[in-house]
Amino acid sequence: MKAVRFSRFGGPEVLEIVDVPDPHPGAGQVRVAVRAAAVNPSDWKKREGLMNGRLPQTMGHEAAGVVDEVGEGVTGVAVGDRVFGLSAEGAAQAELAVLAYYAPIPPSLDFPGAAALPAAIETATRALDQLGVVDGSTLLVNGASGSVGSAAVQLAVVRGARVIGTASPAKHDYLRSLAAEPVVYGEGLVERVRVLAPDGVDLALDVAGSGVLAELIELAGGAEHVITVADFGGAREHGVRFSSGDAGRAVHVLGQIGELIESGRFLPPVTQTFPLAEVAEAHRAGERGHVRGKLVLLIG
Template identity: 40%
Template sequence: MPKAVQLHQYGGLEVLNVEEVLQPTPAAGQVLVRVKAAGINPGEASIRKGVFKDTWPSSFPSGQGSDFAGVVEAVGEGVSSTQPGAEVIGFTHNRASQAQFVVVPQAQVIPKPTNIPWEVAGALFVAGTTAYAAVRAVDVKEGDTVVVSGASGGVGTLAVQLAKLKGARVLGIASPARAEWLAAHGVELVPYGEDLKERLQTAANGALDAFIDTHGQGYVKLAVELGISRERINTIIDFAAAEQYGIKAEGNAVGGRADVLAELVGLIADGQLDVPIAHTYPLDKVQEAYRELATGHTLGKIVLIPGEG
């Protein structure tokens, strides 16, 4: 029997189990994918802890995960867009990708270019479409100066690059340890810490045009204090601050579409977008993977490889 991450209650890392489950069967219009890689995301950790149980409740036992890439194993009646053996990148809305097999509607998979590694393909959907939506929300234009908090995280590393592709100057708030990666991608590091407001103003040498917050913990308030128009401030995480200050909070819920995923895949295949992978873990090390994620100090994405272990 295949294995999948399963939760039987809300809680900490201890509630993450890898269990044998029934083999999924694709219904009409669906595809069954053997998962080669599945990214993990902070939002999944919050859901597992019950942070969003009033908004997005779980029914137990529950699976986990949205991102995946793999090989089509079987297709249901009426599927014409792909066939068994095809390599695909996709997403599920059923918290089910952290598994050896996943079933999704055919519209939720797109072809995987051969030059994109599995771990990159499997890590893309949530972080990539969130970054896409955030950059679009603040209307980044050529010549803008844009600040991105959490610039070395899973979403931040993609947001800074997408803003650069729009022709913006990007100031990335991150640890000094990430200076080399940021510089290699044309991003100017502004280390987090004391006197950040003044240091951002000095680095900008003029007006700051937009702010993308991927970290929370007061960055929305900082953006407002910097005098940035509230129409051009977006957070993907601090929803309370978004309501308090009347700024945007657009992310995966806005950008999470197959056409956006396809656009991002095209940029990666063409060498215009880099998805840094911090570490990969076999499926049965899912607790260790989320433990590393919780440190908040990884560069880019952490990925589960269900076929290993």
């Protein structure tokens, strides 16, 4: 099968489409004929050698496609079903991928839209669970308009929370459409949030990693009420919890998101698509920034 791989670290030019052996699912896993696979910022960090020193490496953690092989003990999913989920080996950007965690694609969602979901909703749900966001909580999301931030906003609103979200002015109408109260990020953030919440907030989630953990701690009344998914150094400096999948993933949300989408309570991210052969250009677009929504590769 064809797959994205690199054999040396560097810029997008090191990415290659190569032939690799077909993977096969283990117990509890499924293999899909991939129709779409997402591209994430971690991909270029990986490509530059900032995350893992081994070579060569395949790419991609999120895929959507059609089941063509099931592992031992799999129930509720059959060959021919449309599913989306998380790759077992970080090898989703390929013609075939093994998914360790998966769920049916909601009927109203296409393959690119489904491929854009898993990492964002898992990260957001994990952080909300760790923070203890419940009905009546007031949550501040720093970086609320991106794929993880917008997922966190919507999933918190579903829980009954009041959500204040930081974003550039151009994204404020979008945040309002998600039932969040927008504020501009940057200097003076504490004062702007206090206009909306004079006593501060109950909890704060940092998705942007923009160096505002001290302000979030002040607004939330202590480091124990703040989590970041983007600022590892700042978390250590300020005593804030850094949320990663190492402590367990919130994969239960994969099976719950379909009902929220079909009932209109969760709006999937916009996608910008590229053919698999243009994976290097997708990386360049992502690294330039200003991408609206999620980058997705089309396969098959």
